[in-house]
Amino acid sequence: MRPDPDPDARPLVALREVARVYPRGTTEVVALAGVSLEVREGEKLAIMGPSGSGKTTLLSILGCLDRPTRGEHFFDGRRVEALGDDELSRLRNRSIGFVFQSFHLIPQLTVAENVETPLLYEGTSPAGWRPRALRALERVGLAARADHRPTELSGGEAQRAAIARALVTEPRLVLADEPTGNLDTATGEEIAALLDDLHARGRTVVIVTHNESLARRAERVVRLRDGRIEAEERP
Numbered sequence: 001m002r003p004d005p006d007p008d009a010r011p012l013v014a015l016r017e018v019a020r021v022y023p024r025g026t027t028e029v030v031a032l033a034g035v036s037l038e039v040r041e042g043e044k045l046a047i048m049g050p051s052g053s054g055k056t057t058l059l060s061i062l063g064c065l066d067r068p069t070r071g072e073h074f075f076d077g078r079r080v081e082a083l084g085d086d087e088l089s090r091l092r093n094r095s096i097g098f099v100f101q102s103f104h105l106i107p108q109l110t111v112a113e114n115v116e117t118p119l120l121y122e123g124t125s126p127a128g129w130r131p132r133a134l135r136a137l138e139r140v141g142l143a144a145r146a147d148h149r150p151t152e153l154s155g156g157e158a159q160r161a162a163i164a165r166a167l168v169t170e171p172r173l174v175l176a177d178e179p180t181g182n183l184d185t186a187t188g189e190e191i192a193a194l195l196d197d198l199h200a201r202g203r204t205v206v207i208v209t210h211n212e213s214l215a216r217r218a219e220r221v222v223r224l225r226d227g228r229i230e231a232e233e234r235p
Helices: 055-062 085-095 111-121 126-139 155-167 185-200
Strands: 013-024 027-039 044-048 070-075 096-100 173-177 204-208 220-225 228-233
Touching: 013 055, 027 055, 027 228, 044 055, 044 185, 055 173, 055 204, 085 096, 085 111, 096 155, 111 126, 111 155, 126 155, 155 173, 155 185, 173 185, 185 204
Parallel strands: 044 204, 044 220, 096 173, 173 204
Antiparallel strands: 013 027, 013 070, 220 228
């Protein structure tokens, strides 16, 4: 078992009274209403809550896909709101890996080519992409399917490919949005075990889920309701 993250260390991610409000016609929709949260390096955190509680919005802000309407967002001590678009793109590409419920694999590409896609934005030589993609696929047990198309994969294999794509840049933070939501129980258990292994190897992992058993595998569970943190638990 991994030791608990150092409570005195600077958090990898910190939110300070973050709100996110979306205009809708003449009204506003409040997705987050003043959330303060820290994620320590090497921590595994689960975010739970009913539909509409703000889980996906919170994950989008943690992943620098969206910006707060109010409040402050820090990544490794850097104030994210102060970064320009190019700096933000570099941060997202190099430091954050995303895993989605619906996989988002490109059907026209092979599995290996899908895993290579984050490397397009690194500015590195394409000659090195294939070896890195194969290493990432090896880590998730999918190297033998490198030259297959996504349509030839099972749901569990497609999610493994998506996790390999998230890992190919060696990100410090992996964000997973309902990673077992489209999978049967047995396959979901395989993906949960893979996320456990990533965390055991030192990766910081944040999971949004409705699945209580998946959440209990985290070190900490944050529960949202109506855009606010309702409770924090340690399973």
